[in-house]
Amino acid sequence: MFINQFTRKFSTSVRHLKAVKVKNAKGSSSHEWLSRQLSDPYVEKAKMMNYRCRSAFKLLEMDDRFQILKPGQVVIDCGAAPGSWTQVAVKRVNSDASDTREPQGRVIAIDKQQIFPIDGAVILGNVDFTTSQTQSKILETLAGRKPHVVLSDMAPKATGVTHLDNENIIHLCYVTLRFAAQVSEVGATLVVKLWQCGQAKQLETDFSKFYSKVKYVKPNSSRTDSAEIFLLARNFKGLIKQ
Structure with a gap:
């Protein structure tokens, strides 16, 4: 199977979407956002546990349930700013060597925005993951190692135009899939964020061409009024190159 054939090998499947109830994603005013932040227990919990934002609990919840991250693994965190997922990954794969009894992993964090330093992580800030230049930089940083997890x-x-916003985030999912399929270790895991939309069913089917187990997940810490969901793809099959 050639990697450049992956966009031509798709069919439709809905089996894992049944557990996800589709909701309308609507914007809110700055006043509503502030009120929600002040009443959100995860915001306060993030401060108490020294996470940079509440999104840390989404990854923590997924990892506790599915055992995505293990000591010694290589992890690539795309769209990492401000760095809460990176903080979780660093501790879970022991890339900061804080546990001398466990193997030391490696975490690479990438974002268009600046990311302030995180002990145990290699930071690639102010770069666009979707460009070939940035992806080449990631490969250089990997120094021959293959990632076990791509997040x-x-x-x-947001443009405010629903169908365009959906197309844009689906595009990011495919860019991430293409990259992960070319660089990941066999058996690796891929997690991508998207919004509930008509293209989600096709995306699941496309990911299943490369991963044995694919399902949609909505962590409890993901706000109930948000259309945000995550596609969890496990056990990368590898590529057959001819």
């Missing part, structure tokens, strides 16, 4: 919390800047 993407990337989301495009």
